[in-house]
Amino acid sequence: xxAEKSEKMIKLLDVFGDITRWDAYVKTHSKATVYHLxxxxxxxxxxMGHAIYYLYVEExxxxxxxxxxxxxxxxxxxNSLISVGFATNGGPLFDDEAxxxxxxxxxxxxxxxxxxxxxxxRNTEAVHKDWPSKSETYSxxxxxxxxxxxxxxxxxxxxxxxxxxxxxxxGLKAEIDETIDRLYPLYAESLRNLGSPVFPRKLFHNLKxxxxxxxxxLTVCDDQGVAVSSVMSFYFRDEVIPxxxxxxxxxxxxAANDFMYWSVMERAVNSRNSTIFDFGRSKNGTxxxxxxxxxxxEPVALHYEFILKEGETLPDINPLNPKxxxxxKTWKKLPLALSNFMGxxxxxxxx
Numbered sequence: 001x002x003a004e005k006s007e008k009m010i011k012l013l014d015v016f017g018d019i020t021r022w023d024a025y026v027k028t029h030s031k032a033t034v035y036h037l038x039x040x041x042x043x044x045x046x047x048m049g050h051a052i053y054y055l056y057v058e059e060x061x062x063x064x065x066x067x068x069x070x071x072x073x074x075x076x077x078x079n080s081l082i083s084v085g086f087a088t089n090g091g092p093l094f095d096d097e098a099x100x101x102x103x104x105x106x107x108x109x110x111x112x113x114x115x116x117x118x119x120x121x122r123n124t125e126a127v128h129k130d131w132p133s134k135s136e137t138y139s140x141x142x143x144x145x146x147x148x149x150x151x152x153x154x155x156x157x158x159x160x161x162x163x164x165x166x167x168x169x170x171g172l173k174a175e176i177d178e179t180i181d182r183l184y185p186l187y188a189e190s191l192r193n194l195g196s197p198v199f200p201r202k203l204f205h206n207l208k209x210x211x212x213x214x215x216x217x218l219t220v221c222d223d224q225g226v227a228v229s230s231v232m233s234f235y236f237r238d239e240v241i242p243x244x245x246x247x248x249x250x251x252x253x254x255a256a257n258d259f260m261y262w263s264v265m266e267r268a269v270n271s272r273n274s275t276i277f278d279f280g281r282s283k284n285g286t287x288x289x290x291x292x293x294x295x296x297x298e299p300v301a302l303h304y305e306f307i308l309k310e311g312e313t314l315p316d317i318n319p320l321n322p323k324x325x326x327x328x329k330t331w332k333k334l335p336l337a338l339s340n341f342m343g344x345x346x347x348x349x350x351x
Contacts, residue, residue, distance in 0.1 A: 183217050201344075
């Protein structure tokens with residue numbers, strides 16, 4: 001008897017059905033991120049209504065590769081498929097080149113069926129040498145954590161370390177919240193001040209719901225117990241990823257954001273045995289980019305790769321693009337209630 005030759009097949013995951021094998025594959029893949037988990041797609045779909053296409057390759061009942069795609073169609077910013085939409089990383093995970101080829105082929109077919117302007121894979125490392133790509137726009141920041149908190153504090157450059165100590169002297173306290181009630185208004189105020197539209201409240205609610213204990217909200221209060229800054233972090237394997245955060249008008253004076261990230265570090269080591277602090281991505285040349293460098297993190301370029309519709313050019317949806325400067329300046333002047341009302345209608349189209 002001869003063994004039957006195995007064949008790789010492309011399939012579509014029902015992210016609201018049995019996701020056990022998908023998530024198990026992601027959790028054990030060396031290149032995976034927290035955004036590859038099925039929870040991210042469900043939270044985005046339930047919050048903003050976007051269609052999601054989670055492709056996977058199967059061979060002998062085993063998953064050999066995955067590609068999570070979120071379809072973002074907008075009159076303002078075009079029609080796109082993004083892996084992973086509303087996240088900093090994504091792109092295909094695969095065991096071999098044959099699996100990658102199947103994922104690429106199916107993604108190309110889907111792009112044509114949906115008539116998207118582009119498909120974007122947000123890779124940490126370059127995957128497709130022959131695809132149009134961008135590696136000069138965003139950088140990511142990651143750093144190893146020590147078990148000893150004094151070592152972690154010493155690893156922060158002197159000026160930034162002084163800001164952490166300033167927050168401690170002001171009597172700031174870090175508290176863990178089970179709801180988004182204090183996080184969301186602080187985040188919304190912070191984004192309005194930066195000139196960016198806020199994501200809908202239910203995205204935060206659904207992320208907390210989907211990720212459960214692996215999504216943690218840390219809120220910093222002043223010596224009177226008033227919340228001044230807050231951040232939503234994700235835990236994935238040995239990593240902690242502070243993702244959505246912000247503070248009110250007093251946060252800068254009290255060094256609350258510095259104290260907040262330091263508190264996340266402390267808690268990650270104490271409660272989760274985390275060894276990697278992932279500061280997320282920032283656009284090169286921005287204040288957020290410089291803030292993270294000042295913490296002693298070295299930027300590493302992210303590689304975003306594209307399939308472009310014929311006649312289309314690489315998208316440039318970022319605040320450094322001159323065409324968005326007037327919108328940003330106007331947004332900063334909006335009353336907070338108005339920016340909170342209008343923001344979700346715009347941000348759901350950003351991807």
